[in-house]
Amino acid sequence: MMLLYFIVILLTGVVGLKMGALSRKGTVAAIFTGNAIAYGFGWKGLVLLGVFFGTSTLWSKYKQDRKQETERIVVKGSARDEYQVLANGGAAAFAGVMMAMFPSLWWIAFFISALAASNADTWASELGVLAKRDPYHILKLRTVPRGTSGAVSMPGLLASFLASLLVAGVGFFLFDLPFTLFLVITGAGVLGSMIDTIIGATIQEEFYCETCSLKTERTVHCGVGTTKIKGISGINNDVVNMVSSLCGGIACGVWFL
Numbered sequence: 001m002m003l004l005y006f007i008v009i010l011l012t013g014v015v016g017l018k019m020g021a022l023s024r025k026g027t028v029a030a031i032f033t034g035n036a037i038a039y040g041f042g043w044k045g046l047v048l049l050g051v052f053f054g055t056s057t058l059w060s061k062y063k064q065d066r067k068q069e070t071e072r073i074v075v076k077g078s079a080r081d082e083y084q085v086l087a088n089g090g091a092a093a094f095a096g097v098m099m100a101m102f103p104s105l106w107w108i109a110f111f112i113s114a115l116a117a118s119n120a121d122t123w124a125s126e127l128g129v130l131a132k133r134d135p136y137h138i139l140k141l142r143t144v145p146r147g148t149s150g151a152v153s154m155p156g157l158l159a160s161f162l163a164s165l166l167v168a169g170v171g172f173f174l175f176d177l178p179f180t181l182f183l184v185i186t187g188a189g190v191l192g193s194m195i196d197t198i199i200g201a202t203i204q205e206e207f208y209c210e211t212c213s214l215k216t217e218r219t220v221h222c223g224v225g226t227t228k229i230k231g232i233s234g235i236n237n238d239v240v241n242m243v244s245s246l247c248g249g250i251a252c253g254v255w256f257l
């Protein structure tokens, strides 16, 4: 059975690479992630991973022309590299390995919540930037340019809720979960993505480009090095996504209390 899973994962990874959704190393990381999830959760885990990977790829391609302004601010383009894959799928992969060794409902809930948080976060950033109005900074409560870390908008919040609801809902049916756990997982996913925004607004590093006067996540902009204006060195978008996904996973633990 694992061989069949491996072939499916390999083919999906190659399709992702060809579509430009994954970089080369990102594909290798995605294949590892997929296998760890299949190891613990079988085909059900892969279906849920597919929901996340499929919808994030779809949304990242959606209205791509309108996202170019944002791409100047964020570090990476639409092809996910190995760091992005592990930031979004690492916690879920970890749950897969733990499930295989110590099977329990807790790891199933952790897995679905971690993926719900990653999905909430991805949908919010892909769809939030398309909002007509400029978003608000989550802590300063004033408008900031689209794509700024720590920015929230109503469409972005709605997107993160629906994204979490979708993953939790598919997980609910696949794993035959108690209904209250489904509700807790939906909440945990949204909470994880809120934590992402708050870290983005506070300790995530931010740089300034002297050439074009733009605040950015990039260390090089307009061909020259940028100046760090905020945050702790090393707390980049990938670290923040990883923490957000882990927090989502851990937050569903309240159901077990």
Ligand SMILES: [Zn+2]
Pocket: 209, 210, 211, 212, 213, 214, 221, 222
């Ligand atoms: Zn610049």
